[in-house]
Amino acid sequence: MTQLLLETDAVSKTFGSGKNAVHAVREVSLSLAQGEVLGLVGESGSGKSTVANLLLGIETPDSGSISVEGRPVGNWLKEEPRVYREVIQAVFQYPIAALDSRKRVGWLIEEPLVVHGRGTKKQRVARVKDLMSAVQLDEELLDRFPYELSGGQAQRVNIARALALEPKILICDEPVSALDVSVQAQILNLLLELQTSHQMSMIFISHSLAVVRHLSNRIAVMYAGTIVEGGPGRDLVDSPSHPYTELLVQAAASSSSNREGLVSTISPEGLPRSGCRFVPRCPLATEVCSNGEPELVMNSQSRSIRCWHLDTT
Amino acid sequence: MSLLKVDDLTVYYAGEQSPALKGASFELDHGRTLGVVGESGSGKTTVALALGGLLPSGAKMKASRIELGGHDLLDISKRKWLHLRRSEVAFVFQSPVDSWNPTRVLRVQVKDALQAAGRSDDYSRLVSVLQRVGIDDPDRALGSYPHQLSGGMLQRISIAVALVHEPALLIADEPTSALDSTVQAEILEILHELRTEANLSLVIISHDLSVVSRLADEVVVMYGGRVVERGETEDVLGLPVHPYTRGLLASVPKLEGETRTPLPAMAFGEIADQGCVFATRCDLREETCLRTDPLPIEHKSGFVACGPGMEKWSKERS
Numbered sequence: 284m285t286q287l288l289l290e291t292d293a294v295s296k297t298f299g300s301g302k303n304a305v306h307a308v309r310e311v312s313l314s315l316a317q318g319e320v321l322g323l324v325g326e327s328g329s330g331k332s333t334v335a336n337l338l339l340g341i342e343t344p345d346s347g348s349i350s351v352e353g354r355p356v357g358n359w360l361k362e363e364p365r366v367y368r369e370v371i372q373a374v375f376q377y378p379i380a381a382l383d384s385r386k387r388v389g390w391l392i393e394e395p396l397v398v399h400g401r402g403t404k405k406q407r408v409a410r411v412k413d414l415m416s417a418v419q420l421d422e423e424l425l426d427r428f429p430y431e432l433s434g435g436q437a438q439r440v441n442i443a444r445a446l447a448l449e450p451k452i453l454i455c456d457e458p459v460s461a462l463d464v465s466v467q468a469q470i471l472n473l474l475l476e477l478q479t480s481h482q483m484s485m486i487f488i489s490h491s492l493a494v495v496r497h498l499s500n501r502i503a504v505m506y507a508g509t510i511v512e513g514g515p516g517r518d519l520v521d522s523p524s525h526p527y528t529e530l531l532v533q534a535a536a537s538s539s540s541n542r543e544g545l546v547s548t549i550s551p552e553g554l555p556r557s558g559c560r561f562v563p564r565c566p567l568a569t570e571v572c573s574n575g576e577p578e579l580v581m582n583s584q585s586r587s588i589r590c591w592h593l594d595t596t
Numbered sequence: 597m598s599l600l601k602v603d604d605l606t607v608y609y610a611g612e613q614s615p616a617l618k619g620a621s622f623e624l625d626h627g628r629t630l631g632v633v634g635e636s637g638s639g640k641t642t643v644a645l646a647l648g649g650l651l652p653s654g655a656k657m658k659a660s661r662i663e664l665g666g667h668d669l670l671d672i673s674k675r676k677w678l679h680l681r682r683s684e685v686a687f688v689f690q691s692p693v694d695s696w697n698p699t700r701v702l703r704v705q706v707k708d709a710l711q712a713a714g715r716s717d718d719y720s721r722l723v724s725v726l727q728r729v730g731i732d733d734p735d736r737a738l739g740s741y742p743h744q745l746s747g748g749m750l751q752r753i754s755i756a757v758a759l760v761h762e763p764a765l766l767i768a769d770e771p772t773s774a775l776d777s778t779v780q781a782e783i784l785e786i787l788h789e790l791r792t793e794a795n796l797s798l799v800i801i802s803h804d805l806s807v808v809s810r811l812a813d814e815v816v817v818m819y820g821g822r823v824v825e826r827g828e829t830e831d832v833l834g835l836p837v838h839p840y841t842r843g844l845l846a847s848v849p850k851l852e853g854e855t856r857t858p859l860p861a862m863a864f865g866e867i868a869d870q871g872c873v874f875a876t877r878c879d880l881r882e883e884t885c886l887r888t889d890p891l892p893i894e895h896k897s898g899f900v901a902c903g904p905g906m907e908k909w910s911k912e913r914s
Contacts, residue, residue, distance in 0.1 A: 468847035
């Protein structure tokens with residue numbers, strides 16, 4: 284049986300309090316096995332980036348627990364934060380903004396090695412060159428500043444930085460959303476190649492279902508802070524069960540022939556505070572849906588769904 | 597009848613040796629949608645700016661013809677440009693959040709915009725247009741600060757303000773790129789409906805092929821400041837001929853088929869100074885491509901600026 288590397292148990296995070304409270308993440312339970320890619324998909328405000336921040340220790344959960352390699356992350360971050368950061372690293376959305384604009388590429392890639400006291404200067408310089416070749420960056424770029432790079436090159440620098448410490452888990456939060464289509468393909472290919480060759484585990488976050496589907500073994504769909512559906516990637520996209528997943532699939536279907544009647548109107552005026560949060564947009568909603576929030580239920584084919592109308596979907 | 601006719605449009609920005617746009621020609625009929633596709637640096641935003649008379653100072657523009665609704669834009673005074681922009685052309689830009697001043701309530705900004713266009717009277721009509729684009733409570737929305745509304749709401753307001761005086765042409769530059777996929781789908785649907793209802797012509801500029809394929813009747817594919825392929829959407833995006841168009845379509849992850857396999861990504865390469873702009877990245881490159889600018893070859897309803905691409909395409913279909 285594959286070993287679980289990362290596990291979250293009913294993790295919640297609320298920002299603000301009282302009337303203005305935003306329940307960004309509500310009881311999210313995830314698991315990530317060794318060498319697996321888990322895709323997190325959902326729209327802005329669904330809580331996917333907060334999940335990433337919780338895993339990285341940028342935010343602390345209000346309740347629930349996160350463990351990595353069987354060790355509770357809360358304690359780990361208190362006792363040995365650096366060791367934890369060697370295990371888990373991240374790549375974010377805006378490649379140029381993510382880099383210190385006053386530092387050169389060579390230093391940017393070397394920095395994590397310096398901070399973590401890896402090797403002598405000579406060894407580090409050699410390692411920087413190895414990393415640059417691993418992410419297919421020309422050595423000519425060593426002395427460039429971030430603003431002298433293209434978006435794709437800058438994202439390769441970010442990936443090299445993240446890989447410098449050989450993490451077991453890489454969290455990618457919208458790593459290609461800010462890039463041109465032709466560059467997106469190059470970066471996705473690079474991530475896939477590195478993930479496979481290093482047997483790295485990855486959490487891959489994107490609002491684009493097609494991108495998530497391409498890279499992930501399993502996908503979890505988030506809506507309003509919770510997971511509404513989870514399952515094997517291709518299967519989930521081919522036969523979505525939750526009405527929200529279905530909506531995402533429809534919205535992503537791109538042929539010009541189905542341009543009519545794409546999506547029912549949404550109500551951006553706030554989410555329900557109780558019951559199923561998807562009610563205002565759901566074609567299947569009935570009275571029961573507003574009365575209580577459904578549980579995330581496992582059905583036959585390793586698929587879990589949070590919907591009162593499980594039988595009819 | 598065509599609303600917009602552009603022949604051989606070339607733009608140089610101040611201090612730049614190579615043109616941002618070279619020899620672009622296209623046409624747009626009333627009530628039709630033209631999609632402009634390309635990556636950063638392809639010149640697609642320059643097209644929008646040139647059409648709106650919004651090029652920065654120092655930029656040089658020349659063309660053998662630019663006509664909009666019967667007006668010749670080439671020898672027109674600045675005042676007339678301004679007048680045309682107020683009456684005939686409207687814009688929607690990429691980032692709905694950045695389009696608005698964060699420190700002022702939307703109503704004040706909207707009124708300012710209408711007043712600046714000399715159309716203060718349109719305010720009452722705006723309310724009904726807002727409802728039309730899916731804002732149920734226009735009063736409340738206009739009473740909000742930009743940060744209180746979602747990107748989708750703000751973009752709807754931008755669209756309503758752009759359309760309130762019933763322009764003939766709407767130029768939308770990446771109108772949905774900053775939005776979620778479900779919201780994106782709705783905004784595109786609104787644009788599609790409005791076009792039919794208001795007999796609006798639309799130029800939609802995007803790097804996202806799916807956006808263009810949903811809305812556009814015709815597509816112009818740009819690379820390195822050139823139009824490399826042009827034609828009906830079904831032809832260009834369904835059976836592309838130019839290696840760049842083909843490469844773009846192939847490199848997008850799909851909702852069906854294999855996963856976790858390398859995508860057919862295009863090679864790296866700078867835009868070439870001489871010969872075909874795409875030659876450095878092209879897998880069909882021939883000796884001549886490096887030396888001479890490819891001439892447009894007529895193909896179906898449009899053209900393709902690539903000899904080897906055309907040959908390959910014909911071979912595949914014979």
